[in-house]
Amino acid sequence: MIKLNTSYYKIFATLSVAVLISSCSNTKFLQEGQMLYTGAKINIKNDTLSKKEKSNLKEALLDQLRPKPNSSFLGLRPKLYVYNITKEPTKEKGLRYWLKYKIGEKPVLLQDVDREFNKKIIVNYSENKGFFNAKASSDTISKNKKAQVLYTLKPGARYLISQVNFPEDSTVINSEIQAIKDKTFLKAGNPFDLDVIKAERQRIDEHLKNRGFYYFSPDNIIVQADSTVLKEPKVELFVKLKNNTPQLSKEPFTIDKTIVFADYNLEDVKLGKYGIPYITDSVEVYKDLYVIDPQHKFKPKIFDRTLYFDKGDLYNRKDHNLSLNRLISLGVFKFVKNEFVVSDSLNHTFDAYYLLTPRPFQSLRLETLGKTNSANYTGGEVNLNWTHRNFFKGAEQLKGAIYGAADVQVGGPKDANNIIRFGANAQLSIPRIVAPFRFNSSSAYVPRTNFNLGYEYLSRTELYTLHNFNTSFGYVWKENERKEHDLKIFDMTLVAPQKVTEKYQTQIDGDDSDPLNIIKPNPSLQRVIDKQLIFGPTYNYTYTNTMLPKKNTFYYKGSLDLAGTITGLVSGADAKAGKQKELFGIPFSQYAKMEHDFRYYRKVNDKSTIATRFIAGIGYPYGNSTTMPYVKQFFVGGSNSIRAFRARTLGPGSYDPRNEEASFFFDQSGDIKIEVNAEYRANIYKFLNVAVFADAGNVWLINEDDDKPGGKFSKDFAKEIAVGAGVGLRLDFSILILRLDLAMPLRVPYYEEGNRWTFDRIDFGSGAWRKDNLILNIAIGYPF
Structure with missing residues (x-):
């Protein structure tokens, strides 16, 4: 009650x-x-x-x-x-x-x-x-x-289409229309519908635009309806060109010259007859391209790879849009403009002009961040980011960053000690696939080859210090606006411990010297400070249509991580049999990990949405490993997960973290993760939004762990699902969304079986109950 x-x-x-x-x-x-x-x-x-x-x-x-x-x-x-x-x-x-x-x-x-x-x-x-x-x-x-x-x-009787006619003549444009008339949206027997007629005009226009008819317009098409032929309520349709269609619209055009102004400035460049700059002396001819770049800011070959028009090509709208989108996706141009100017009206050719205004090549940005989380940590972070968008004059992006952060625990039932982090990372992104094989992409998005290198220093004061080195090499490419692939051929992480304190080591080994305060051994804490060498390929696939104005939209991200597979097979590694192998004196990790993230958004009306998410993941250690690396395991709880539980304090399974003798919370992790979230979001006034949500899930271990009783995944996993619910307030200021979520647990998996639902213990009038059960999450952005 x-x-x-x-x-x-x-x-x-x-x-x-x-x-x-x-x-x-x-x-x-x-x-x-x-x-x-x-x-x-x-x-x-x-x-x-x-x-x-x-x-x-x-x-x-x-x-x-x-x-x-x-x-x-x-x-x-x-x-x-x-x-x-x-x-x-x-x-x-x-x-x-x-x-x-x-x-x-x-x-x-x-x-x-x-x-x-x-x-x-x-x-x-x-x-x-x-x-x-x-x-x-x-x-x-x-x-x-x-x-x-x-x-x-x-309304009376609804008129149906009796017949659809496409009158023939000897013109080139008519032959193109005749070639696609079988795919018409106008079907005999269907009701007359003006919206379908408009769609048919757009369909014909799209086809003609891809067949060279640059100056054609849907308004050049007329669909005449004749209802006088039949006595019954039916109409006969005639699809044809208007008599006043301009001759220019009826001619297919081919490309003559492609001219690129790589450093175009509207204020400084003299304009020609059609608003296009005159070609100056500083023209560099590269294959079929004419590149005007007096200061040589760009290598001409970047435009050859990006633009899809060659001399003599029949104009088509697909390549037109493809070229513009690829120029924009290079990330180095502030403005991209394209114009076509008739060069020979008799032979129906025009020149393609690309007027490109570069962004500032270098930028320096300082970011400061204040934060708090449900684990009672409050702190701040400072980031200094430097970007060069044209490092080798081919739109290569070089990014560098240094950062520092401190998190201080200001409350909570246990002392988790303070956390200090600082580090640096660098990324070089090349706008093409760098590989010994040829990779052709017809996508509107330029594929990229990425090189990453980073280091982080992490110190949990009075406990331990970790050095984390990471590097990767791989490719990112998009098939279209919905589908993206991220393949890292090589992804390596090296974690090395330093300054493990006696206090932390005592928590690992146990201490029975004081019979009144016996600290039991907790070997699982050792995994946090073990040397870890993780390397192998990773792959991520993302599909989303959430950018489309649809009532129902989806988001999916799937990831696959294979570490040490080939090395483990070649070396004959078998940790269970005592044959654990090492590289550089460090046992390397061998595992397979997979995760799937499904999201579904249903638009109820213009001001409200139902958002749902389902996450399932599994990591399986084998060969040279008996357990998953701690940094690669799954965690739940916190502002973007199950919000009724503090970050990383839930699981595995029905394991009760309150039984730990440590004077700090040890992050709870697992090899298997299942999580479900649902949220109703509504706008009540401009920037002010509210939400009602429910979260459920947990993590489990693949193998039995004596130090984590109840943590192994079993057929009874459903009985170990945690459930929480709450309400939220979101302040949407366009540039950022400030989110406040207040949640409470409804089902706690580490309570006695049969007593895990907490409805009968809810007492909003009790200060002690509110302190122990109401969790306030403050975050930036939506949880999913």
Whole structure:
């Protein structure tokens, strides 16, 4: 049973009464003769349409009508009430102005509704959908100073397409249209639909643009409908060019010259007849390209690899867009402009001009960050980042960074000691695949070869110090805007410990010298400070369509990590049999790891979304390893995971971390991870968003660990799932999203079986309960 303090009941009851009063009192602010407009209803009188067809038509028509009534929530109009009770401000700023005109909504009155105009909209939309004999009427339903407009539509019979004709002639453009007429969107037997006709015009235009007809436009196509041939409600369609189509639009063009202005500046360059700079003396000819780059900022071959037009090529829109997108994806140009100028109207050729304005090649950025997390750490971080976007004059990006951070524990039940980190890293990114084999990419995104090198120093004061070296070499390429591949041919991490304190070593070995405070051995802590050498290939695949304006969107990321596979096989490594092999005096890790991250976003309406995520991963040590490297294991809990539990304190399985004798929290890890998250997000005012969420999951071990009882994955894993839920507040300032999530555990896997659900222990009135169970997560960005 959930316990609530009596004062909470009073507050809730008071708010409920206030909301109910506000819903009834909006009409009292109306003047004599005014009526509040509450919306429109549409009644369709037609016996031939199915229930679903009527519903779809109603929904579409309602969306067309204007004005929209005042927004409502559960039948109430709180924004209208705020407007009504707020006095008229004396100036266009201040709290009163903000409340009345930003939070509040001006009442929409019946007199604001132009019923004749709306009837024309209903009839016009119906005709566009094939109801050529549509008629509409309206009536008003009023009560208690509220009014609703009822529109009645008599659409008549819907006209179907009887036949689609593409008249033939001897022109080149007509032959192109004839070649694709079999793929027309206009099908005999389908209803007449203006939206389908528009799509058909776009389809033809897209094909012609890819066949050289640069100057063609969808407006050059006319679709004539003839309903006089047949007595029944059917129309015959004729798809053809308009008589006034310009001759230039009917001719296919080929490329003559491709001219690149690599350092274009609108203010400094003299313009030609068509707004294109005159070709100056500083022209470098590279293959079929004319490159104008007086200061030699770029190697010409970068443009040969990026641009897809060659001399004599038939113009096509695909290569046109491909070239522009590839220039943009180089990341070195601030502005990219492209123009085509007719060079020979008789032979139908034009020159392609690319006007490129480079970004500043070098930049230096200083970032400071303050942070806190659910593990009671508060601290800050400083990053100094340097970027050169054209290091070898071929759009190669060289990035370097140095950083330092400190995290101090300011509370919590245990002393986890402070954390100090600093390090440096460098990355060289080359805009092509550097390999002994040929790699051709027709993607709009330039593939890249990446080299990375980094070092980090980490010190947990009074415990240990770790040195982490890492390097990698690999490729990143995108098939299209939805699919991306990231393959690291070689990815190596070396972790070396230093200054392991006696305090930490005692936690590993145990100490029974004091019978009143016996510290039991905890060998699992040794894995954190073991020397680790991890190397091998990794691969990540990402698919997403979340950038598209669709109601339902998806995100998927899959990763595969194979460490020490070939080396382990060649050397005959078998750690279980006592044949563990070493490189440079360090046992190398051998394992296979796989992880899948699925996300689904459903747009409920313009202001709310349901977001869900499912993560599953497994890491399997073999050969030269009996356990997964600690840095490659899975963790749960924290602001981007199961938010009702502090970061990395959950699992594995039903293992109870409270049993540890250490004077600090040891991060709990596992070889298997399952996590599910669901979140309802709603916008309540411009930058202000709220959320309700639930998280579930845990981590488990592949093999039994005597130091982690209950940690091994078994058929009863479902009984060891942790569950949490909460509410969130998100401040979306465009440049960043500040997120505050307040969560509480609903199911704790390390409690006694049968007593893991915590509903009967929820007590918001208890300060002790709130302290132990309410977790506040402060973070930047959405959790998923």
